Amino acid sequence: MSELFGNEPFWVIALKSVLIFVVLLVYTLFNIWFERRVVARMQHRIGPNVHGPFGLLQSLADGVKLALKEDIVVKSADKLVYVLAPILATIPAFLAWAVIPFGPEVRIPFTDTITPLQLTDLPVAVLYVLAVTSIGVYGIVLAGWASGSIYALLGGLRSSAQVISYEVAMGLSFVSVFMYAGSMSTSEIVEAQTDLWYFIPLFPSFVIYCIAMVGETNRAPFDLPEAAAELVGGFHTEYSSLKFALFFLAEYVNMVTVSALATTLFLGGWRAPFGIGQINDGYFNTGYWPLLWFFGKTLFFIFIFVWLRGTLPRMRYDQFMSFGWKILIPVSLAWIVAVAFIRKLKSEDMLDQQTLMWVAIAAGVLVLVTFFIPEKKPEPEPEPEEWDAFAGGYPVPPMPDSTRSES
Amino acid sequence: MTTFWLLAPVMVIAALGLIFARKAVHAALALAVVMISLAILYAVQGAPFLFAVQIIVYTGAIMMLFLFVLMLVGVDSSDAVRETISGQKLAATVIGLLFGITVVLAIGQTVSGAVVGLGDANENGNPYGLAELLFGKYVLAFEFTSALLITAALGAMVLAHAERLTPRHSQADIAARRMREYAESGRHPGPQATPGVFARHNAVDTPALLPDGTPLASSLSPSIVERGQVREGFDDDIDKVVEQLETEEQRDRRAGRDGRGTDGFGGEK
Structure with a gap:
């Protein structure tokens, strides 16, 4: 971790904070446009293309319109919590960006000040991101409760259950990264990926993280808290105008946050892609070039988000929960144990790189083969006759084991 | 110190709100404020790991509290203010005051001087210092605690587990039944108007x-x-x-x- 973190002059910190805020706002506007255009292309439409070049100003116009709309506070709302909820959802989304590394140390133009392209860093930076994003869930749950509407309440409850369950899987996928990097600070994790990006040795963690991050941000196909077909708008059904805009903003910033975290933890952070990074002794890893790679990589994840939304139908709620608890979490636990063993064996020199590679390839092939084994259909149970609860004159529940034999 | 004096009034007000709030959800929200302020105080005192863990653990815990409130108490019911046990308020006030005085006296006597040794403890970074204690000196206590928690979780699962009395209808079963009904009685298989x-x-x-x-x-x-x-x-x-x-x-x-x-x-x- 650089010595500069926490010891910089005030104006540098203020400048970086303001820049992060502005970049996130602009990136959100861009992402809304990007999502609409990409989804439109996937559905054989054109998408917004009128306002500004390529329709880029469309989201700005929409944002202004949204802010000028009538702000309705429903009668049965709990006023204080109703107003507090969108604020609680938005602020943590921005806070998480305090520890995201955008690049290496650079000189601020027109001055002699050298500063890392990262607001600050903590020894527990990744945990800090987990912590502040989990505060954001309060916003959603409280919005659901305070709206005084059943749809909103159901959306809020779904969201709390969903985010808590998927946060477990997400946290577990971080553990293997911590074990490899030997640190929880974001800048040190990026530093540790100089030679090898972690999505190669820690591929299962990467996959688990990618699934969990979609669940964590309430995006399709896991957008059950706002499932339009079931819950109207879910937790934000009763919100309008600027309050709704805040939820909208929070969702898109969260999307970028998890993408940036995935970039930092698994895709080498701001480091140039293989090939470009080797040119001219790593020239493209210095100065302001890394910003390009960083935003390119986050945009890649945003594209995946949009692609998923354009492709997959919404999951059923119970399937979604059982997928999280019965598959993601056990798999990540088993993977953590495996990673711990590999690390220990390697540090004791009992396992060389080649053996490990062959084992990994064999395991990968085995997993692939399992995809081709047709699922065994469960034996169709004999249709039991309808249980007549009133057979004896009183309503009686059936006995657990005698259901089939007696009736 | 500035942070402490900024946060202390917030925490005291939130703690009082926790006690006096009429709606259970407001009380839970006040609890969240206290817990998050506490986390910030940890961060200020050089314990960043505890800061993150405090927030992660307590947001989950308070979220559960919300759900319990919603499921047990109802969406918008308030506390009844009538006393059910006579003299309860008086007794609670007296005992609470006594407890508070005891705690203040006890803590005041033990940590009256300046705290030393923070630099030594955090020498290799805060997480390292904590890990050394947890997995070195106190490893047994740590493992026992986790065994206890796992037992509690398993116990809760066993208690909440219910035997399925009727066979489970999967989506495929329901679709098949609808089509059969359509074939037999002509009932429309889709959703109703x-x-x-x-x-x-x-x-x-x-x-x-x-x-x-x-x-x-x-x-x-x-x-x-x-x-x-x-x-x-x-x-x-x-x-x-x-x-x-x-x-x-x-x-x-x-x-x-x-x-x-x-x-x-x-x-x-």
Whole structure:
């Protein structure tokens, strides 16, 4: 971790904070446009293309319109919590960006000040991101409760259950990264990926993280808290105008946050892609070039988000929960144990790189083969006759084991 | 120190709010404020790991509290303020005050001087220092605690587990049943028509109208039929519409509105 973190002059910190805020706002506007255009292309439409070049100003116009709309506070709302909820959802989304590394140390133009392209860093930076994003869930749950509407309440409850369950899987996928990097600070994790990006040795963690991050941000196909077909708008059904805009903003910033975290933890952070990074002794890893790679990589994840939304139908709620608890979490636990063993064996020199590679390839092939084994259909149970609860004159529940034999 | 004096009033007010709030959800929210402020105080005192863990653990815990409140107490019920045990308030106040004084005295006597050794403890970074303690000196206590928690979680699962009494209907089963019903009795396999929307009255107490104008009884919720709240008298309705149209037509004719004459659309004057 650089010595500069926490010891910089005030104006540098203020400048970086303001820049992060502005970049996130602009990136959100861009992402809304990007999502609409990409989804439109996937559905054989054109998408917004009128306002500004390529329709880029469309989201700005929409944002202004949204802010000028009538702000309705429903009668049965709990006023204080109703107003507090969108604020609680938005602020943590921005806070998480305090520890995201955008690049290496650079000189601020027109001055002699050298500063890392990262607001600050903590020894527990990744945990800090987990912590502040989990505060954001309060916003959603409280919005659901305070709206005084059943749809909103159901959306809020779904969201709390969903985010808590998927946060477990997400946290577990971080553990293997911590074990490899030997640190929880974001800048040190990026530093540790100089030679090898972690999505190669820690591929299962990467996959688990990618699934969990979609669940964590309430995006399709896991957008059950706002499932339009079931819950109207879910937790934000009763919100309008600027309050709704805040939820909208929070969702898109969260999307970028998890993408940036995935970039930092698994895709080498701001480091140039293989090939470009080797040119001219790593020239493209210095100065302001890394910003390009960083935003390119986050945009890649945003594209995946949009692609998923354009492709997959919404999951059923119970399937979604059982997928999280019965598959993601056990798999990540088993993977953590495996990673711990590999690390220990390697540090004791009992396992060389080649053996490990062959084992990994064999395991990968085995997993692939399992995809081709047709699922065994469960034996169709004999249709039991309808249980007549009133057979004896009183309503009686059936006995657990005698259901089939007696009736 | 500045942070402490900024946060201390917030925490005290939130803690008082936790006790005095009428609605259980407000109390839970106040608890969240106290916990997050506590986390910030940890961060200020050089314990960043504890800061993150405090927030992660307590947001989950308070979220569970929210759910318990919603499920056990109800969405918007408030606390009853009536005393159920006589003299409870007085007794609680006295005992609470005594407890508070004891705690203040005890803590005041043990940590009156300045705390030393923070630099040594955090020498290799805060997480390392903590890990050394947890997995070195206190490893047994740590493992026992985790065993205890796992036992508790398993116990809760066993208690909450219910034997399935009837066979489970999967989506495929339900679809098959619907098609069978369609084949046997001709019952429509898809979702039923929604009430109201296609009728003149956009309300749930109005049955949907079939193309020939007859109301479709099955589009209404059975509970509305049970309560006798079904809106009826559609024949009158149609008559009324016809009448209305006729009067409008007559009025138009009387006003001489037949293409031009008034300031209609595109009419020459």
